[in-house]
Amino acid sequence: MTTQNVVWPLSLLGIGAVTLVFVFVISQARIPATADETRHHTHTAHVIQAWFFGLLLAGFGLGTWLTLRHFPIPAQHTPLQADAVVDVEGFMWGWTMQPQTARAGQTVEFRVTSKDVNHDFAVYGPDGNLVAQTQAMPGFVNKLLVQFQQAGDYTVQCLEYCGVGHGFMKTTLTVSDREDN
Ligand SMILES: [Cu+2]
Structure with a gap:
């Protein structure tokens, strides 16, 4: 299984999720909200945003660690133990x-x-x-x-x-x- 075969369906799922969010926001656009509801929704949005960026950061951190843990370039200034x-x-x-x-x-x-x-x-x-x-x-x-x-x-x-x-x-x-x- 190549990386492309994994990344492609994941990208499609991501695009689908973003589209669903847009559809939801558009469907809610004409419904009037009270000040209390607006305050509540704003708070929820900030919480979701914070979690989203936190997870994104953790994901990138983990991805970087997993892929660069074994740095593919050997040390350039020290003797290498080659045969x-x-x-x-x-x-x-x-x-x-x-x-x-x-x-x-x-x-x-x-x-x-x-x-x-x-x-x-x-x-x-x-x-x-x-x-x-x-x-x-x-x-x-x-x-x-x-x-x-x-x-x-x-x-x-x-x-x-x-x-x-x-x-x-x-x-x-x-x-x-x-x-x-
Ligand atoms: Cu050349």
Whole structure:
């Protein structure tokens, strides 16, 4: 089940709820109210508003905590406990990658930089799905930690438009089978 399949019906439900509120307000518009009723309704509206924003805040807080608890970007200034290191440099229009191989199951640290302009180092799996990506920036080394689950040929592709040769800025990373224990 993808996120879209969950978000789409939830959005529809939300839109439906908002529509119902509007229909209710419009249907009540012509009914005259006494001062007491108005005061009472105003108070109720403020209570609902306070609860609504409170729940919204709690929801966003919880969502942020759940999704960012395991921050996907590794520490950039401390040594990483990786099994292997691959040095990557992007240039117009290609990649130098040292070494160009990795082993499935190992944690690989990519140290990504650029010779000229901003590029984006993206690794696609043998099935065509995006596995990992980070910016390749001149003057900076961005670290990326990847644990390859399956052996095969992975395609490295630039994802930051960098000139006429951008679409051809590809190379291959070969991931070999797990070491037998
Ligand atoms: Cu590019």
